[in-house]
Amino acid sequence: MWVKQISIFLENKSGRLAAVTRLLADHGFNIRALSIADTSDFGILRLIVNDPARAYQVLKDAGFTVSETEVLAVEMPDRPGGLAGVLDLLNEAGINIEYLYAFVSKSAENALVLLKVENLEKAAGVLTANGVTIQGHNIVHQI
Amino acid sequence: MYWNQEMECMPPEQRRKLQLERLQKLVRRVYENVPHYQRVFRKAGIRPDDVQSLDDLANLPFTTKDDLRRTYPFGLFATPLKNTVRVHASSGTTGKPTVVGYTRQDVDTWSEVMARTLSCAGVKQDDIIQIAYGYGLFTGGLGVHYGAEKIGCTVVPVSVGNTKRQIMLMQDFGTTVLACTPSYALHLAEVLEDLNIDRSRIRLRVGVFGAEPWTRQLGREIENKLNIVAIDIFGLSEIIGPGVASECLYNTGLHIFDDHFLPEIIDPQTGKQLPPGQEGELVITTLTKEAFPLIRYRTRDITALHEESCPCGRTHVRMSKIMGRTDDMLIIRGVNVFPSQVESVLLEIGHAEPHYLLVVDRRGPLDQLEVWVEVSEKVFADEVRRLETLEKTIQREIEGTLGISVKVKLVEPKTIERSQGKAKRVIDKRDLHNLHNKTK
Ligand SMILES: [Zn+2]
8 A cells, every 4th residue: 555665774985875776786776766865974875766675685685784664655736836735635644745856757747745753654644534645555567 | 619728818928929939940940941021031031040039020021922833843842742742733824833742740730720710600510511512632622621620510512513412412411501702602593593592491500602703792792692691711721821811700801810821911003011900912921831931921912900809709810801812902193092992882882793984084183983884684773863873872972981082983784894704894994094104
């Protein structure tokens, strides 16, 4: 149901991001979305790929520190303030968003945003009850 | 449970008299029989008769590992080779090994102190002991072996390695005592887990672990995995092998069998004796050894001595678990720092096998310590905030332990160089600056 995400620990120095993307390309992975959160010393690279379980193994075997997490793929209502509306709904329900980033899908009618919250179940419930569409992991396979 | 109650529980005053008697005899013996000692004593202006009290020990010259190398192979032996019934040798990482010899009496002494060591761990005649220390030139295997036979245990001299066979024997024979290095014990525990062996088929009760220093945390991990009590035993081949000191079941440090091995703690820089409780380099004089006696041998191990009594009733002076080696010791802003202290902190925080590096540098007049820690999957979190919290926790704990401020840097796995499986723990850039300034 949820979208599976790969997180990788990276030191904040040149060439590390390139090393990951090259490795994944060499193994035929298609990176569908990506975000980086960093400090002056280190960063966390978050990726959505077509085969997360295999990507996890490939990265791990190459010596990276990796974890697999789940995020919520939320379809943005196609109107000004669409994102703000979604955030308001979660805020009112007392759900804290840890981070979010965009995901481009050719199949979904609207833009998608990937959300990391502590309780995915609860957040999905609040949003669907208010007419917001939640997408599953299958979106990463559709081009 | 004592092996030799008279010696182990002797009133301290009486033991001091015995120590002085033995020291005086020893000094005379080495002066007469070992040219090296005669030369260094003369150089220091000391005659055997000058040793009138235990305090005079502080005036005697030290013996170092270099002295052992220089006199290779038999130059420090105090008895003719025909009286030597055994030699052992420790592998030198560079060049020749150091050779030690034993008379028949020395082998008896060794068996006695190892029997005391095993008794400290609660080992009795009806125990089945599996000795997974290496046999051969290394003192570990045969040292424990003779002590266990003296007690009358059933000895399984399996030596180190072939872990699956070790586990098979352990189940089939009903082994109750395991003797090996702590790292091998941990390996054995992990293989046991991998093989999914029912713990009820293993009768192990206690482990006597030595030959490398280990932290309490690592001990707890082994204890939990194997469901045993882990006892730290201490020794070094130069002194006799295993059997110099041992923990008892009260966990109060290691009892040094000081009727045979007279310990001191010195400041490794100045060579001055330090009072009980203070950390420094352990120095040992072998009071009773015949073939290979040593006067004030600098072990390069860092520990502290404690004279308070132990609930077990033994009156031997105790030493803390080894905190490090003088070779590893760093002095940062005047404070002694050991890599092992950082390791303990990381183990506490949840790194099973912590990989870390201490980087010391000088900025202006001040030394700076940076601790690099590899982020393992076990502690990795998907959120920056949680990693920053981890970083701060590590920093706070290390600062609390070392008493100086540090900067912690999280790094990727395999960032820290491993040479032959052993990680390099320290980079001291201050030396580079010194070198630079000298050449200028
Ligand atoms: Zn005790």
